[in-house]
Amino acid sequence: MDASNPGEAPETDETLPPDDPVVAPKARSIRPLVMIWRQALKYPAQVALALVALSITAAATLAIPAYFKVLIDRGFSRGGDIEGINHAVELLFGVVVVLGIGTALRFYFVSWLGERVVADIREKVQENLLRLAPGFYEENSPKEISSRMTSDTTLIEQVVGTTVSVALRNTLMAIGGTAYLFYLVPQLTMWMVLVIPAVVIPITVFGRRLRNVSRTSQDRVADIGAMVTEVLGAMKIVQAFNQESRERARFNAAVEDSFNTARRRIMIRAAMTALVIMVVFGAIVLLLWRGAVGVASGEISGGTIAAVVLTAGLVAGSFGALTEVYGDLLRGAGAASRLAELLHEEPAIAPPARPEALPVPPRGSLSFRNVSFRYPTRLESPALRDFTLEVQPGETVAIVGPSGAGKSTIFQLVERFYDPQAGTIRLDGVPLTSADPAEIRKRIAFVPQEGVLFSANARDNLRYGNWEATDDEIWEAARAANAERFLSELPDGLDTFLGExxxxxxxxxxxxxxxxxxxxxxxxxxLLDEATSALDAESERLVQDALERLMADRTTLVIAHRLATVRAADRIVVMDEGRIVEQGSHGVLASAGGLYARLAELQFGATEAA
Known part of the structure; x- marks a missing residue:
């Protein structure tokens, strides 16, 4: 899958075996809907009740012409059969009641299935997305994935909750109505049946093109959703740089592109519908003509021709509805195939079949030996080159260097968000590739350069690092991070919603x-990625003091851009172009005249750096 360019709908899914029924190598059929059917079959009782209700409503609808036939034949016959008319009317009322109750039950169970299936698919897709390594979201736009989880699942809900119901009901009515017409006027119906291939062939031909365009149309809608999320999330930047007109033009172009794709889809559906309706209704007109001639010659009764007219109308309406719902089914198949890509995407970083247990109690040692790494999206540019570093338990190691030197890459590899192409990384003597990534991350606490919070209250954001933490432990950590004062001043304390x-x-x-x-x-x-960079001078001093006390019992890696924060580190590692170029204390490195000395002189001046 490659959502980095959502404008191009992939024709194949290399993450799935070619014989998987969910996969459509090319957009030609409704086969991806098999995934939805499998999900629905997990609720056999509801599926069975929905099918029963569908069958009852279809049968009740087809029963109406039969009773009309009785009414007309008995009502217009000489003398009139009043008792027969009353009985037929009573039965007709009974059919209407059954039709109403059956329709209500059909709507309930089918809608329930639609909501349940969509909820299950969303949960499964999200579960799989949480398994994927962060590198997946560098190659695939999270905004586009988010759009799939909303617009595509909405389409599937429509397919299960409405389209499939309409398709099955009209299929039953078309088959049952045609059988009843055979019973009433077999010779005339035979002529009508001969035109069925003329209906099926255009549906097949147009359907292939329609599904291709439907898939592209969904991609265009996803583009719009992703663009809206991106622009609204960066509105301060947009307005600060006076880019409103450019963003408006870019959005308008995306909307017009979506409209043009939708217009092609509509034109194909319109042509398919027109052709099918002309063929079907043309056949019915001929059927009625022959029926009228039969009535005039006395071959058939007036009630029969009335039943033929009503049934033929139902059959024609069913065929016409089937041509329209087929287009909806194809759109749903396109949405299902896009979600299937996310559902079957395999994580690049996964636990081994038999993960090696990390030692207990943990020591906190880290070892990098001849590690070389290139990001999958930047294979031409190595991030680390033959990197070797031994970090002892309890040691504080500061990592400094110019931008792009590979500092953040070290953190990504320690967390095992990526695996190096060469060399080994060990945690307490265990190679990271031999251990369960979840167990590795349980032994690591990470503070990013910019604090990332969630749309939740303060308590949940704080205990995200330890969900079982008590309020006393939360306040203790807040005091250590110099956060107690402003947290206690929030309107609802720890229960205050912090916003997006x-x-x-x-x-x-x-x-x-x-x-x-x-x-x-x-x-x-x-792992501290310049954790105090966003603090004012007073807060930085207080937090730095707290961190120094807490780091005494922890192995700490500190990425530092401001060298003043790492002077007290046990060791300073200087990196450039993915390699270690210097190591030592601040005093030794500042007087060595190397890269660190130059960086220190730029920040402090020559006298203070020395």
């Missing part, structure tokens, strides 16, 4: 919440 990504807090406050969250983790290894 913590928008109700300042940047420094968000960072302190992120630090407290990492402290609650109580992990033996601490």
């Amino acid at each position: 990504n913590g928008t109700q807090l300042s940047g420094g406050q968000r960072q302190r919440v992120a630090i407290a969250r990492a402290l609650l983790r109580k992990a033996p290894i601490l």
